[in-house]
Amino acid sequence: MTDTFDYIIVGGGSSGCVLANRLSECGKYTVCLIEPGGKNDNFLVNTPIGTAALMRLNKFNYCFESTTQPQQNNRTIYNPRGKGLGGSSAINAMLYTRGQREDYDDWANLGNDGWSYDDVLPFFINTESQERICDQYHGQSGGLNVADSRSSHPIGADFVQAGINAGYSFNPDFNGARQNGVGYYQVTQKDGLRFSAAKAFLTPIMTRTNLTVLTHSKVSKILIKDKIAYGVQYQLQNSLLNLKANKEVIISAGAIHSPQLLMLSGIGTNDELEQLNIKLEHELKGVGKNLQDHVDAIIVNRHKRENLISLHPKPFINLAKQSVRFFKHKTGTMTTSLVESGGFTALNGDSNARPDIQWQLIAGAMDDHGRNLKLFFEQGLSMHVCLLRPKSRGSLRLKDNNINSAPLINGNLLSHDDDIKDMIKAVRMTRQLMSTQPLRKNNMGEIFPGDSIQSDEQIIEFLKEKSNNIYHPVGTCKMGNDEMAVVNERLQVHGVAKLRVADASIMPTIVSANTNAPCIMIGAKAANMILTDNQQNL
Numbered sequence: 381m382t383d384t385f386d387y388i389i390v391g392g393g394s395s396g397c398v399l400a401n402r403l404s405e406c407g408k409y410t411v412c413l414i415e416p417g418g419k420n421d422n423f424l425v426n427t428p429i430g431t432a433a434l435m436r437l438n439k440f441n442y443c444f445e446s447t448t449q450p451q452q453n454n455r456t457i458y459n460p461r462g463k464g465l466g467g468s469s470a471i472n473a474m475l476y477t478r479g480q481r482e483d484y485d486d487w488a489n490l491g492n493d494g495w496s497y498d499d500v501l502p503f504f505i506n507t508e509s510q511e512r513i514c515d516q517y518h519g520q521s522g523g524l525n526v527a528d529s530r531s532s533h534p535i536g537a538d539f540v541q542a543g544i545n546a547g548y549s550f551n552p553d554f555n556g557a558r559q560n561g562v563g564y565y566q567v568t569q570k571d572g573l574r575f576s577a578a579k580a581f582l583t584p585i586m587t588r589t590n591l592t593v594l595t596h597s598k599v600s601k602i603l604i605k606d607k608i609a610y611g612v613q614y615q616l617q618n619s620l621l622n623l624k625a626n627k628e629v630i631i632s633a634g635a636i637h638s639p640q641l642l643m644l645s646g647i648g649t650n651d652e653l654e655q656l657n658i659k660l661e662h663e664l665k666g667v668g669k670n671l672q673d674h675v676d677a678i679i680v681n682r683h684k685r686e687n688l689i690s691l692h693p694k695p696f697i698n699l700a701k702q703s704v705r706f707f708k709h710k711t712g713t714m715t716t717s718l719v720e721s722g723g724f725t726a727l728n729g730d731s732n733a734r735p736d737i738q739w740q741l742i743a744g745a746m747d748d749h750g751r752n753l754k755l756f757f758e759q760g761l762s763m764h765v766c767l768l769r770p771k772s773r774g775s776l777r778l779k780d781n782n783i784n785s786a787p788l789i790n791g792n793l794l795s796h797d798d799d800i801k802d803m804i805k806a807v808r809m810t811r812q813l814m815s816t817q818p819l820r821k822n823n824m825g826e827i828f829p830g831d832s833i834q835s836d837e838q839i840i841e842f843l844k845e846k847s848n849n850i851y852h853p854v855g856t857c858k859m860g861n862d863e864m865a866v867v868n869e870r871l872q873v874h875g876v877a878k879l880r881v882a883d884a885s886i887m888p889t890i891v892s893a894n895t896n897a898p899c900i901m902i903g904a905k906a907a908n909m910i911l912t913d914n915q916q917n918l
């Protein structure tokens with residue numbers, strides 16, 4: 381194998397896969413994508429309901445725990461992150477959501493030219509292969525298959541009707557003209573199977589002779605000389621090998637690993653790096669700072685409706701029948717993303733206002749990221765409610781100077797008082813919705829927070845004890861021009877030439893949605909900018 385490529389992409393996740401596709405498309409450039417995990421093409425990854433198992437398996441998931449969080453009753457918070465081709469899109473819940481016009485207009489207003497909603501919409505469209513909706517918001521030939529769920533548990537219809545009865549409007553497309561309302565999520569699936577970023581953007585092009593994909597290979601360092609990136613060092617089994625980049629190195633290792641790798645390569649805060657004996661290449665104080673995620677709580681009810689997902693004998697037998705249906709027709713419960721219905725609303729309930737919270741309904745009783753197995757013996761219903769634009773900010777630091785050590789993740793959720801106040805409101809609104817007909821008739825009372833938990837103080841205690849993130853870390857290499865910014869609006873690392881970051885970490889503020897589609901958009905837009913800049917420099 382050659383050891384020199386035009387472009388080296390670090391990380392084969394949501395952003396990295398689309399980058400590899402677009403940069404190798406014209407055939408003029410050699411591209412190498414490096415990924416620590418495997419190919420991820422197996423039954424568990426491909427079968428949508430496999431998400432439940434992937435939440436815990438180290439082969440596909442880094443399974444990080446945060447540092448102890450004092451404001452969350454000294455708990456550590458679970459941070460799953462995908463490993464292997466497709467990255468987190470290979471283990472995620474497959475919901476396809478883009479966020480709000482205002483999210484991207486906010487980025488542009490922060491000084492990031494080219495990132496307004498009108499600027500990014502073409503990249504959402506040109507990465508999408510939408511099965512149902514044909515209008516100015518959607519694309520049909522972009523590679524990422526977006527479909528209606530083939531599994532539709534009847535509880536979803538109860539939820540949508542309850543939402544309408546409670547005054548929320550039905551929204552047939554959360555990614556169209558408006559986000560507000562209740563409805564059914566579309567999913568990144570094709571023919572009833574998971575469609576990760578790898579399936580969408582890598583599988584079809586693996587035969588390109590100018591593309592090299594290295595799996596089971598972990599980048600341990602970006603090679604930098606005189607503030608110019610010229611390659612990477614990576615681990616393959618017990619060897620350390622080098623690759624050179626003629627043109628650029630692009631870091632797409634996600635919001636946890638991208639800042640980790642920058643710091644290990646000498647880009648970060650001098651004092652912090654010095655303590656770990658890492659030679660400073662360039663000081664950027666924002667690396668690892670500005671960590672954001674959607675703080676989330678789950679309202680869990682006992683519920684009488686049949687065939688909710690549980691370990692009761694009847695639903696269990698039903699699941700066996702559903703397996704047969706899946707093998708024969710690729711339909712039914714095995715194709716569930718676990719979250720089939722939900723919605724977005726403003727905390728003031730105004731159906732024309734910008735939504736502040738998101739609902740995601742699970743047709744089963746769930747606690748502690750599905751790790752509380754006792755709860756699966758209950759017949760229940762779980763409603764996630766998360767804050768779309770929390771004000772709390774966390775950070776990430778290195779534990780030591782070893783790439784194989786998990787970084788210290790301090791999510792710092794609920795550290796801002798406004799987030800606590802907003803979550804109290806969100807919990808109350810969610811309870812009201814779950815007590816509206818037709819959900820009400822089967823509602824047998826709350827497991828969490830519990831019917832007796834009513835005062836603000838009690839709800840705060842519930843939030844401290846039970847709130848989590850919802851797996852959307854962003855912002856740790858933020859785009860901008862202030863002193864905490866890590867990349868500029870063309871995603872070039874400030875002060876280091878031939879080096880870009882393109883993934884969830886560049887978001888200056890979190891988008892009001894699940895983050896996979898936005899990361900794919902970021903990868904596609906990054907590729908477009910790289911190719912344009914390259915043309916101009918010829």
Ligand SMILES: Cc1cc2nc3c(=O)[nH]c(=O)nc-3n(C[C@H](O)[C@H](O)[C@H](O)COP(=O)(O)OP(=O)(O)OC[C@H]3O[C@@H](n4cnc5c(N)ncnc54)[C@H](O)[C@@H]3O)c2cc1C
Pocket residue numbers: 390391392393394395396414415416417435460461462463464465466467468469471472473474475476477597598599600632633634635637641783851852853883884885893894895896897899
């Ligand atoms: C359990 C779960 C459920 C989710 N559900 C949804 C959902 O339903 N809808 C949605 O929109 N979003 C969801 N998300 C979030 C979404 O999937 C992520 O935000 C998105 O995939 C992140 O993309 P990324 O490119 O930033 O990073 P990733 O996709 O995480 O990719 C980073 C890649 O870099 C690799 N890497 C790391 N370190 C190195 C290194 N040193 N060298 C080389 N490569 C490296 C990793 O192995 C990984 O493959 C979920 C996430 C999780 C974990």
